[in-house]
Amino acid sequence: MKWEEVTLGEVLVQNTEYVTTLEDRPYPKLSVRLYGRGVELDRPADGAAVLMQKHQLAKAGQVIVSEIWAKKGAVGVVPDKGEGALITSHFFLFDVLSGKVDPRWLHYLFRGNYLESALSDGAKGTTSKAAIRPQVFLKTPIPLPPIDEQHRIVAKLDAAAERIPRIEAAQSANAEDFDAFFISAHESAANGKSMKIGEFLELCEDAETIEPDEMYPQVGVRSFGAGLFTKEAISGSSTSYRTFNRLFSGAIVLSQVKGWEGALAVAPSSLDGWFVSPEYRTFRCIEGAADPDYLSFILTREWFWSRLGDATRGVGARRERVRPERFLNVSIPMSRIEDQKRLLAAFRGIARLRSAQQARTTDLAALMPALLDRAFKGEL
The missing domain is CATH 3.90.220.20 (DNA methylase specificity domains)
Structure with a gap:
């Protein structure tokens, strides 16, 4: 399905609200990870020790962009726990224009690192320090389905994003069970020797x-x-x-x-x-x-x-x-050599099961990128 393509400037506006005085208290800070890996809390900053002349305080739901590393996918949506986080001058904040775009649609565009190619082309400066300016970021095109379609797709992606970690955790627990089985069987066969x-x-x-x-x-x-x-x-x-x-x-x-x-x-x-x-x-x-x-x-x-x-x-x-x-x-x-040979057949069977599980884990790791690719192409 071919969707309308708009620039980010049609759904975002740069936030230019600054504060010049900080309170004498810890402020949360944010880390914007590369390659669409999200926005996380970083080590807090002491308001009394900060030397910057002007600051911004993030609001949950805003888009945050790394001036230097946006070209490598350091773009994301501020999470709820990032409310009030201190933002340095090397990051830009943008407010989402309500009614035009679902913030979760933007979140998945960023998570899929959809903008990397365009932002790499728009970065100015030497290779390692090439920076993205707000006006360049806002000119970047994105696919924009109708708002109801955004909600539908986002609901599917949210459901997958919730299920995948649970499955991964269960598979990890199974792997630990396999290891425990090997050792338990070995010790049992040793019979205290x-x-x-x-x-x-x-x-x-x-x-x-x-x-x-x-x-x-x-x-x-x-x-x-x-x-x-x-x-x-x-x-x-x-x-x-x-x-x-x-x-x-x-x-x-x-x-x-x-x-x-x-x-x-x-x-x-x-x-x-x-x-x-x-x-x-x-x-x-x-x-x-x-x-x-x-x-x-x-x-x-x-x-x-x-x-x-x-x-x-x-x-x-x-x-x-x-x-x-x-x-x-x-x-x-x-254990004795006879017991080793007896257990070896069982161990090999367990190893085959584990190998099959690891293959499924690899498939699982590729699932979310594949879903995002289909979503952006209008195939989800």
């Missing part, structure tokens, strides 16, 4: 001497159990290391620097022959004591890697490396 890691893992490093003219495809390990990731190959002449550790299928890879915060993982067969720096230590399962596929479900959980703090000293950046000898000396509840 603890083992030192060195009783089921051993250090195993295939050190490759680096040749200047060779290329070495690299792998890194993300913290918080987020797994391995590939990096570009580097030439032997571009590194100061003398050796790299070659990965093998089933290798347990531990970051000495960040292992205590979950930077460890089990290498899949697809990374066989790739390389990690000597800062990553590699281990293998002792035959008959542990299964690497089973450990991939256990080692990447906070239940496991939080225990590695006992193998280091210090805090934050000063925390020591997780040395292999200390790593292997950590004790955890551990």
Whole structure:
């Protein structure tokens, strides 16, 4: 459906009411997020300490525009909690002309970052400091359905905006339940028996001497159990290391620097022959004591890697490396190999369910942008 196109100046008027004296009290401030991500409360300002010569106080329902970052979608509608917020001279406020536009229609236009292209073209100045002036903003065109149609579309978008976070919260809770299941089943199978890691893992490093003219495809390990990731190959002449550790299928890879915060993982067969720096230590399962596929479900959980703090000293950046000898000396509840193989089939089934759920979560994240796109095209 083709709707009338109007300029923002036909539905908005700049608010030029200023105050020159502030009370000696805290004032709320607003943060206008980039890419249409909304308007939020920021750290309050002390009225007695503010040095600006003139100020504006926001009203709920006004449109607020960042002079510098409007070109990157920093435009939004002041929420109810933003009433009376202190506005600096780097932001502009606009009042909505009642009867012509539903403020929620504007909210969704801004949330969909509909104006970014036009405002980028209208920004004046150097690339990083290019500013949007009020008169340019007010000349920006927007689609404007009849007011009743605005109300209808906004009601649909409001309903979706309310449901999506609830679904996301439920899916997040399910993910936590999955993690809890893995650990609960593991501990139950251990039946109170603890083992030192060195009783089921051993250090195993295939050190490759680096040749200047060779290329070495690299792998890194993300913290918080987020797994391995590939990096570009580097030439032997571009590194100061003398050796790299070659990965093998089933290798347990531990970051000495960040292992205590979950930077460890089990290498899949697809990374066989790739390389990690000597800062990553590699281990293998002792035959008959542990299964690497089973450990991939256990080692990447906070239940496991939080225990590695006992193998280091210090805090934050000063925390020591997780040395292999200390790593292997950590004790955890551990099940027999027969129980690991029995549980592995169940774990894999749960993992497939979780993978399907994550795919739905990705689809959910794309739902609102897709709805907004359809709304602006008159297809909703």
